[in-house]
Amino acid sequence: MDNRIPAVKMRNITKRFGSVVANDKCWLDVYRGEILALLGENGSGKTTLMNMLSGIYFPDEGTIAIDGKEVVIASPKDAFDLGIGMIHQHYKLVDVFTAAENIVLGLPGKLDMRTASAKIREICGKYGFEVDPDMKIYDMSVSQKQTVEIVKVLYRGADILILDEPTAVLTPQETDRLFAVLRNMRDDGKAIVIITHKMHEVEDLSDRVAVLRKGQFTGDMLTKNTNAQEMTNMMVGRPVALNINRTEPEDPKPRIQVRDLTVRDMEGTLKLDHVSFTACSGEILGIAGISGCGQKELLEAIAGLQPVETGDISYVESDGSEESLIGKDPLDIKKMGVALSFVPEDRLGMGLVGSMDLGDNVMLRSYSEGNSVFTDRKKSYKVARGIVEYFDVVTPSVETPVRRLSGGNVQKVLVGREIVNAPKVLLTAYATRGLDINSSYQIYETISEQKRKGVAVIYVGEDLDVLVELCDRILVLCGGRVSGVVDGRKTNKREIGAMMTRLGGEGRG
Numbered sequence: 001m002d003n004r005i006p007a008v009k010m011r012n013i014t015k016r017f018g019s020v021v022a023n024d025k026c027w028l029d030v031y032r033g034e035i036l037a038l039l040g041e042n043g044s045g046k047t048t049l050m051n052m053l054s055g056i057y058f059p060d061e062g063t064i065a066i067d068g069k070e071v072v073i074a075s076p077k078d079a080f081d082l083g084i085g086m087i088h089q090h091y092k093l094v095d096v097f098t099a100a101e102n103i104v105l106g107l108p109g110k111l112d113m114r115t116a117s118a119k120i121r122e123i124c125g126k127y128g129f130e131v132d133p134d135m136k137i138y139d140m141s142v143s144q145k146q147t148v149e150i151v152k153v154l155y156r157g158a159d160i161l162i163l164d165e166p167t168a169v170l171t172p173q174e175t176d177r178l179f180a181v182l183r184n185m186r187d188d189g190k191a192i193v194i195i196t197h198k199m200h201e202v203e204d205l206s207d208r209v210a211v212l213r214k215g216q217f218t219g220d221m222l223t224k225n226t227n228a229q230e231m232t233n234m235m236v237g238r239p240v241a242l243n244i245n246r247t248e249p250e251d252p253k254p255r256i257q258v259r260d261l262t263v264r265d266m267e268g269t270l271k272l273d274h275v276s277f278t279a280c281s282g283e284i285l286g287i288a289g290i291s292g293c294g295q296k297e298l299l300e301a302i303a304g305l306q307p308v309e310t311g312d313i314s315y316v317e318s319d320g321s322e323e324s325l326i327g328k329d330p331l332d333i334k335k336m337g338v339a340l341s342f343v344p345e346d347r348l349g350m351g352l353v354g355s356m357d358l359g360d361n362v363m364l365r366s367y368s369e370g371n372s373v374f375t376d377r378k379k380s381y382k383v384a385r386g387i388v389e390y391f392d393v394v395t396p397s398v399e400t401p402v403r404r405l406s407g408g409n410v411q412k413v414l415v416g417r418e419i420v421n422a423p424k425v426l427l428t429a430y431a432t433r434g435l436d437i438n439s440s441y442q443i444y445e446t447i448s449e450q451k452r453k454g455v456a457v458i459y460v461g462e463d464l465d466v467l468v469e470l471c472d473r474i475l476v477l478c479g480g481r482v483s484g485v486v487d488g489r490k491t492n493k494r495e496i497g498a499m500m501t502r503l504g505g506e507g508r509g
């Protein structure tokens, strides 16, 4: 029994979008001085529930009390006045302004940038942020932009903070830094809600967890009294197996041969420096490396989307004959069976059109492959229905505009669309970004199934635990060079982590 008065008390909150019940008589308590992890599968209503606290949506039914007093939150301004601040997945900053300008933007009263900068520095010092108030947003990394968003809500006096999947686009190091700040804010008495799909983050950071399932509150408990398996079962509503079935590669044959590959990005920075390796059929080759160390350029170079300075990339036929991919049109490379599925930081930013429905998005894909727009309509809806069924995409129908889908469901479509084309080589990056834990395991199984079908899979991912469980071999990049290739069955997270930050592994494999 908890006798404290919660900072936030939501009761019987219901929110409908047409026929979709996003929240169904939902409960939630959040206390000061705690970090609450809000859990649930993709589409379970987490973002919607928090949007009603931050004044973006208004509940159809139910009550909200702040510090024991019932309130009406009809706008973001109402939320701010109550000390509630939300950091959304898509940042809302003005690119050409500085950090300080963004932070004070829209505040009433006369603008005094000197005072503002001083106050920003004070907030940063207090909680351990690093922000340069005079830096322009367009010069910032994703993590710096996120910091500006957080300082912005603190500047406005927020003491109830909501963060919607803040680590989805951060590197492990940036995540550690964010968590240190969040712990400081908790110890300072703030109430913090974090939405995340990463179980080890829940276990590391949160004091309590609350679980939603299909829009309903299914329970809360202290983090120390539960574990990943129990939380996942609660989210899904039945026991779920959290393991990866890694089979021995069957008759692996070289499929992609990379020799001495050197690539520069658009600014002329060296991204890949004489990289050589072989990817085989029937095998998952993992690529590990700290963020931005050439993984993206590597996959794009293979897919023909990235100019190559020197070196060669060849497609190897089953009889051993080779065909160089250098200088080929990306569409021709795709037709040879090389599929690229790159899940970007902004999922709607790439490859999907938000206003179009699922079927049309699938069709868009086949149209880009040179098929007629008119003949394939029926087929693309059939394919879309297949993707929805296979990946349990939560959507009223394949005619629903993609932007209405929850973030994770959008992404299942993005990955599924590549796999249904039966590729020979599957290049995948950040395939589970934003996906709930159950869906992530579905994706690992899908990728493993591709491998068993003889596909050569090259897998780029950030989660080292998954890399060592899923991949047969792991190529580790460090500063654009290969620091080694290790056997997934013999290595561990620590060895890979060390190789990511220094060159001179033994180059096994």
Ligand SMILES: Nc1ncnc2c1ncn2[C@@H]1O[C@H](COP(=O)(O)OP(=O)(O)OP(=O)(O)O)[C@@H](O)[C@H]1O
Pocket: 017, 020, 021, 022, 040, 041, 042, 043, 044, 045, 046, 047, 048, 049, 394, 404, 405, 406, 407, 408, 409, 436
């Ligand atoms: N503006 C909207 N219009 C119609 N339906 C919506 C809207 N916003 C959300 N939904 C639907 O409400 C349900 C809950 O969505 P919500 O975004 O809250 O899920 P979530 O738990 O945050 O999922 P994820 O983990 O994927 O981010 C989903 O079925 C979604 O499609």
Ligand SMILES: [Mg+2]
Pocket: 046, 047, 048, 164, 406, 407
């Ligand atoms: Mg969400």
